[in-house]
Amino acid sequence: xxxxxxxxxxxxxxxxxxxxxGKDTRYVPSPLIDKPAAAYTLPELRDPAQTIDSKQFxxxxxxxxxxxSWCVACQEEHPVLxxxxxxxxxxLVGLNWKDENDTALRWLxxxxxPYDAIPVDADGKVAIDYGVYGAPETFLIDANGxxxxxxxxxxxxxxxxxxxxxxxxxxxxx
Amino acid sequence: MLRILWMLAFVLVAxxxxxxxxxxxxxxxxxxxxxxxxxxxxxxxxxxxxxxDSDAGLAKDLRNEVFAMIRAGKSDDEIKQFxxxxxxxxxxxxxxxxxxxxxxxxxxxxxxxxxxxxARKMMLRGGPHPDLPGPIDDQVER
Numbered sequence: 001x002x003x004x005x006x007x008x009x010x011x012x013x014x015x016x017x018x019x020x021x022g023k024d025t026r027y028v029p030s031p032l033i034d035k036p037a038a039a040y041t042l043p044e045l046r047d048p049a050q051t052i053d054s055k056q057f058x059x060x061x062x063x064x065x066x067x068x069s070w071c072v073a074c075q076e077e078h079p080v081l082x083x084x085x086x087x088x089x090x091x092l093v094g095l096n097w098k099d100e101n102d103t104a105l106r107w108l109x110x111x112x113x114p115y116d117a118i119p120v121d122a123d124g125k126v127a128i129d130y131g132v133y134g135a136p137e138t139f140l141i142d143a144n145g146x147x148x149x150x151x152x153x154x155x156x157x158x159x160x161x162x163x164x165x166x167x168x169x170x171x172x173x174x
Numbered sequence: 175m176l177r178i179l180w181m182l183a184f185v186l187v188a189x190x191x192x193x194x195x196x197x198x199x200x201x202x203x204x205x206x207x208x209x210x211x212x213x214x215x216x217x218x219x220x221x222x223x224x225x226x227d228s229d230a231g232l233a234k235d236l237r238n239e240v241f242a243m244i245r246a247g248k249s250d251d252e253i254k255q256f257x258x259x260x261x262x263x264x265x266x267x268x269x270x271x272x273x274x275x276x277x278x279x280x281x282x283x284x285x286x287x288x289x290x291x292x293a294r295k296m297m298l299r300g301g302p303h304p305d306l307p308g309p310i311d312d313q314v315e316r
Contacts, residue, residue: 005292028218031262098231124235131260133218133232 030131030150037064037141038129042119045096045104052093052119057141061148061171062091063164064139065115065155066127068099069107071135077154078111084160085114090173094118097127097135140164142171197241204244211240211250215257216265224267 037054044050065081067074085092094115096104101120108115121127130139133152140149140163148167151159199205212226219230225237236257243253254266263269271279 026221028262028264031259098235123238124232125239128235128239128260131262133261 026134027152028133030147032131032147033150035147037139037145037147038126040119040121040126040129042121042126045101045118045120048101048120052117054119054145057091057093057117058145059143060090061140061142061168061173062093062116064093064095064130064141066095066097066130066132066135066137066139068097068135069103070099071097073154074136075111077136077156078114080155080157080160081114082112083157084155085116090168091116095126095130096120097132098122098124140167197237207250208241208244211244211253212237214254214267215240216267218261218265 039054041051041053044052063084081092092115094117096118099120099122101122104118104120119126124132130137136154138151138155139147142148149163151163197205197208199208209226213224215225215236217223217225217228217230217233217236219232220228223233225233225240239256240253243256248256257265263275269275269278
C-alpha cells in the first residue's frame, strides 16, 4: 500500500514518455484537412507564357504534389509518382516550390515527368497557403476543391494503397 | 578577469543582433512590432527556433509574409490567425487555451500541486519513533 502511489506515478509517467517514443516530432497535423484548397494563378514550368489557374482542376479529384529539384526526398518518391501517373486515374499536379526553372526542367528531363500541370511557386507564397513546411508534400483534393488528405514526406505505394485509393473509391473514382 | 568581461560583452552584443535579412522597416516601432511577432512564431522546419532566429527558407518566406501583413495594416491577432489557419496552433509558441491544449497548460500546475501534497503528507506523517531518544537539547538540560 505504501508503494502504491509512487508506483502509479511511475507507471503514469512511463506510459506518457513511452507514447512519445517513435513518434515523428517533425510531423505537424494540418488544420487544412476538409477545408477548401487555396486558389492560385501561377505560370506553367514547361511553358511560362501559359498560366495555370487552380480552378481549372475542379470537377474531378486530383493530387497536388509539392516538389523541388533541390529536395532529396522528392527524388526518392519520384518513381512512385511516375508509376502512379501511368495509371491515368486522376490528374497529378506538381507545385514546383522555391526552385529555379532551368534546374527544375533539367531534373524532370533526367528523372522523368509525371505531371499533368506544373504551377511554379517561386517565392513560396502559394505553399504557405497550403501550410507546406517541407517538400515533398502531397495533397488529395476532391472534385469540389476540398483538401481530403495530406501526406508529409515521400509518397509510397503503401500510402497510395492505404490512404489515397480508399478515399478515391469513396469519391466514386474507379 | 578582463578576458571574461570581454567574452560577456561579445555574448551580449550577439544577443542584441536581430533577424537575419534586413527588411525595409518604416520606423523603429514597426520593426519592434515585427520582431516581437516573429519571436512568437515557430519555424516549422527547424522546430525549436522561432522565425526571427531561423535561417531556413520557409522562415524567411514567413518573415516576408508577416512583414507584408504588417504593411497591409493587419493586427497581430489577424496575422497569427492567418498562420494558424495554415499551420495549426503549433506555429504559435504560446498556444491558445482550449480543449486540445488543456494538458499543456494545466498539466504542470496539477503535477506541482500533487507533488506538494505528497511531500506534505510524507513530512507530517507520524511523530518521532518511540524507540528513539528525545531531542538532543532535552537531554542536555536533563
